[in-house]
Amino acid sequence: MINFKQYKALTFDCYGTLIDWENGILGALKPLLLAHNTDLDDDQILELFAEFEAELEKGDYIKYREVLKTVVDKFGEQFGFEPTVKELNSIADSIQHWLPFPDTVEALKMLKQKFRLVIISNVDDDLFSFSAKHLEVEFDQIITAEQAKSYKPSLNNFKLAIERVDLPLEQILHVAASVYHDIVTAKSMGLSTVWVNRRADKQGVNITGAAVRQPDLEVPDLKTLAALCSQK
Incomplete structure (x- = not known):
């Protein structure tokens, strides 16, 4: 089990993880x-x-x-x-008009009490600004593909985020729904990862990629992650 006390920042994918x-x-x-x-x-x-x-x-x-x-x-x-x-x-x-998952906003507000919150998203600055209003928390850093001039799973996006967050890798926990875009690259860089497997109960193709590189923790939603983080 992850020791959440060691982390100071949570980095998040946005679309698929926070936004539906x-x-x-x-x-x-x-x-x-x-x-x-x-x-x-x-x-x-x-x-x-x-x-x-x-x-x-x-x-x-x-x-x-x-x-x-x-x-x-x-x-x-x-x-x-x-x-x-x-x-x-x-x-x-x-x-x-895309809305957060029902558990997202409350979970983010809970997590904000304990961690710095950071976005790493494959999106343009102006498009994320629409989503930011729905998420209702202030993020400490927002890293977009437009800023990185590349798209995850590129290492470049994570390098920029790590530089901006300015913490040791062992104090950063990356949270994402996509194994392909996020988990594999984050793990390869030495980051701990949480896979938010929102499609666990859905039949059919795994849109977010097969779990080739195992995350440190798998949860079905953000509410579960927030509850785990709040435990003593």
């Missing part, structure tokens, strides 16, 4: 696809989204808004339709 990105993406893409006579189930949409996004983020850096526009364009290529300008912007424009 699946419902956000589905809310934008499902009506768009249906408008073009493309009826896919939720896991098919999320799997394709993850595939297209990962491919784009491996290339030369472009802003996340452009990544999302190109993802929509790739859905069009895959299923034989040409998205309108409004449709190309639909996912990015919807981010301002």
Whole structure:
């Protein structure tokens, strides 16, 4: 079991960990696809989204808004339709309406009493600012892909975060839902990690990646993590 007393800062992935990105993406893409006579189930949409996004983020850096526009364009290529300008912007424009998971805000407020809180997110500064309002806590540092000019799982994003946090690695605990984007890289750099496995009770494809490198702790949600941290 992790000794939470050794940590001074918790670094968080945002979308999928704190913010319900699946419902956000589905809310934008499902009506768009249906408008073009493309009826896919939720896991098919999320799997394709993850595939297209990962491919784009491996290339030369472009802003996340452009990544999302190109993802929509790739859905069009895959299923034989040409998205309108409004449709190309639909996912990015919807981010301002994406909400935290039901347990997120209360858990963050509890954790804020004990730790410095830091965001490491594959997003643009302006897009995260929308989400920050929903999260209702003040983060000590916010590191975005726009600042790093790269996307997780790149080491670069974590190096920038560690530099900004300015604490020994053994005092930083990284918390994330994506094994692919976060857990593997964080562990490789010597960080302790908590896998928030919000899809544990869901059937179908594991959108967040297989657990190739084991986290130090697995929890089903942030409420559970906050409860563990509050124990003496």
